[in-house]
Amino acid sequence: MSLRYALLALLRVGPLSGYELQKQFSMSVGHVWHAPDSQIYPELRKMEAENLIEGEEQPRGQRATRRVYHVTEAGDRAFLEWMQTPLEYARVRDPAHLRAAYLEAASPETARAFFRRHTEQWEAELAQWEGELHRIAQVDNPMLVRRLAVTDPADRERTIAFKRFTYEGLVDRAHAEIAWARRGLELIDSLESEGGAGPVPNGPEPSAARA
Amino acid sequence: MSLRYALLALLRVGPLSGYELQKQFSMSVGHVWHAPDSQIYPELRKMEAENLIEGEEQPRGQRATRRVYHVTEAGDRAFLEWMQTPLEYARVRDPAHLRAAYLEAASPETARAFFRRHTEQWEAELAQWEGELHRIAQVDNPMLVRRLAVTDPADRERTIAFKRFTYEGLVDRAHAEIAWARRGLELIDSLESEGGAGPVPNGPEPSAARA
DNA sequence: AATTGCATGTAACAGGTTACATGATTGC
DNA sequence: GCAATCATGTAACCTGTTACATGCAATT
Numbered sequence: 001m002s003l004r005y006a007l008l009a010l011l012r013v014g015p016l017s018g019y020e021l022q023k024q025f026s027m028s029v030g031h032v033w034h035a036p037d038s039q040i041y042p043e044l045r046k047m048e049a050e051n052l053i054e055g056e057e058q059p060r061g062q063r064a065t066r067r068v069y070h071v072t073e074a075g076d077r078a079f080l081e082w083m084q085t086p087l088e089y090a091r092v093r094d095p096a097h098l099r100a101a102y103l104e105a106a107s108p109e110t111a112r113a114f115f116r117r118h119t120e121q122w123e124a125e126l127a128q129w130e131g132e133l134h135r136i137a138q139v140d141n142p143m144l145v146r147r148l149a150v151t152d153p154a155d156r157e158r159t160i161a162f163k164r165f166t167y168e169g170l171v172d173r174a175h176a177e178i179a180w181a182r183r184g185l186e187l188i189d190s191l192e193s194e195g196g197a198g199p200v201p202n203g204p205e206p207s208a209a210r211a
Numbered sequence: 212m213s214l215r216y217a218l219l220a221l222l223r224v225g226p227l228s229g230y231e232l233q234k235q236f237s238m239s240v241g242h243v244w245h246a247p248d249s250q251i252y253p254e255l256r257k258m259e260a261e262n263l264i265e266g267e268e269q270p271r272g273q274r275a276t277r278r279v280y281h282v283t284e285a286g287d288r289a290f291l292e293w294m295q296t297p298l299e300y301a302r303v304r305d306p307a308h309l310r311a312a313y314l315e316a317a318s319p320e321t322a323r324a325f326f327r328r329h330t331e332q333w334e335a336e337l338a339q340w341e342g343e344l345h346r347i348a349q350v351d352n353p354m355l356v357r358r359l360a361v362t363d364p365a366d367r368e369r370t371i372a373f374k375r376f377t378y379e380g381l382v383d384r385a386h387a388e389i390a391w392a393r394r395g396l397e398l399i400d401s402l403e404s405e406g407g408a409g410p411v412p413n414g415p416e417p418s419a420a421r422a
Numbered sequence: 423a424a425t426t427g428c429a430t431g432t433a434a435c436a437g438g439t440t441a442c443a444t445g446a447t448t449g450c
Numbered sequence: 451g452c453a454a455t456c457a458t459g460t461a462a463c464c465t466g467t468t469a470c471a472t473g474c475a476a477t478t
Contacts, residue, residue: 001464001465002306002309003466005309006309009313017428019427019428019429020428022429029309031303032305032308032309033303034304036468037429037430037431038431038432038469039465041429041432042431045431060429060474060475061475061476062474062475063473063474064428064429064474064475066428066429066430079316080316080317083317084317086328087306088306089306089307089332091245091439092244092245092336093244094243094244094381095213095244095299095301096298096300097381098240098243098244100373100376101220101373101374102220102294103373104366104369104370105291106291110295113297114298117297117298118298121300125303155315157405158315161315162311162312162313162314162315163312165311165394165398169311169391170308176383176384180379180380183376187372187373187376191368191372194368214438228456229457229458230456230457230458231456233457246438247439247440248458248459249439249440249441249459249460250438252458252459253459271446271447271456271457273446273447274446274447275447275457277456277457302467304466
């Protein structure tokens with residue numbers, strides 16, 4: 001259900017074609033809610049069928065057309081209503097922590113590879129999110145600029161503040177995941193160096209800098 | 212795909228019926244990978260069809276039976292192979308951060324309700340994970356006890372260490388989410404008190420204790 | 423003329439959710 | 451006799467993924 005609200009959020013700024021929307025999507029809200037074009041086009045059709053948006057065929061060249069969508073009043077209302085409904089949280093389903101819980105079944109090298117991959121993954125996300133944070137600070141994201149242009153001056157600060165705050169949270173999360181992976185590598189080292197020297201059941205963390 | 216490996220992880224400790232498995236699941240690996248029983252039973256059948264596990268009908272009372280599953284050699288191999296394959300990371304899809312990014316479209320009170328709900332949600336998760344961490348430290352989780360009983364003494368320390376490490380990561384995450392929500396509430400306060408006093412484009416965080 | 427970008431989808435499948443459905447056994 | 455819990459599923463639906471499929475337009 002979130003996809004349609006992500007789409008409405010973009011369309012509320014102004015009309016866009018499916019293609020434009022899909023491009024804007026990947027450069028803005030796609031950083032928190034990924035969706036491929038094969039999902040976006042059908043969803044737009046469904047939203048149109050439900051009168052949340054309206055599409056207008058526009059000629060393009062001689063033969064081709066494109067469909068430009070704009071939000072209807074019902075769509076605007078639906079978005080605002082969604083903002084007011086309590087968010088539904090998905091049940092935990094975390095493949096990385098699932099695997100981490102059973103790393104004793106892997107060799108130290110395999111376990112290290114896992115944590116290196118985890119670091120790599122989250123560093124890539126971090127780069128995306130930090131980039132976005134930077135573009136927000138510089139007011140240098142095309143979608144954000146368009147949004148501010150149609151926003152009451154009194155609300156511009158809030159608009160920017162919530163975007164920044166969102167990406168700060170994501171950046172923090174990425175840092176936390178990377179730190180966890182680093183501690184994981186340290187844990188493997190310490191388990192290896194201890195070797196068969198007997199268990200240390202409830203000893204302190206090897207070198208994990210946790211409060 | 213993760214579900215079957217979560218199930219294999221439990222069954223590798225020893226045979227269990229679907230019902231027992233489902234109970235054990237919710238008390239152990241279910242804390243990182245939720246699955247309802249309506250998903251577990253069919254998955255067990257599928258795994259049996261693929262020879263990863265074998266089920267034995269056991270009589271129970273006069274008429275009833277129960278099906279006790281144990282891991283086959285192929286199942287054991289499949290689990291170990293999975294442990295060695297690089298984890299596939301799902302694309303970002305975060306409803307809370309999606310909504311946070313557009314909170315300027317909500318009233319301050321609605322925005323506060325969102326962050327209070329977020330706090331509540333993660334405090335519930337935190338309680339679960341801290342409880343689990345405590346049970347790991349006390350070696351007081353039935354599944355863990357059974358696991359250690361069939362684990363080479365030399366590997367017991369690692370087994371415990373990785374479980375503890377996993378839940379520590381989750382506890383950290385919960386703390387981070389709660390801290391983010393608290394900063395969100397502070398942000399709303401500061402935006403309200405500033406009122407129409409003009410934007411503070413790139414000013415420091417209101418009172419966010421971030422590095 | 424060829425490449426890149428614009429533009430829009432369909433189809434098959436995997437995975438997960440919710441609701442529904444049924445009945446036996448054991449302990450009180 | 452009744453409740454709890456043991457025990458096992460099916461069906462419909464939703465969301466998302468991957469692969470496939472097509473063709474025009476603008477630029478070089």
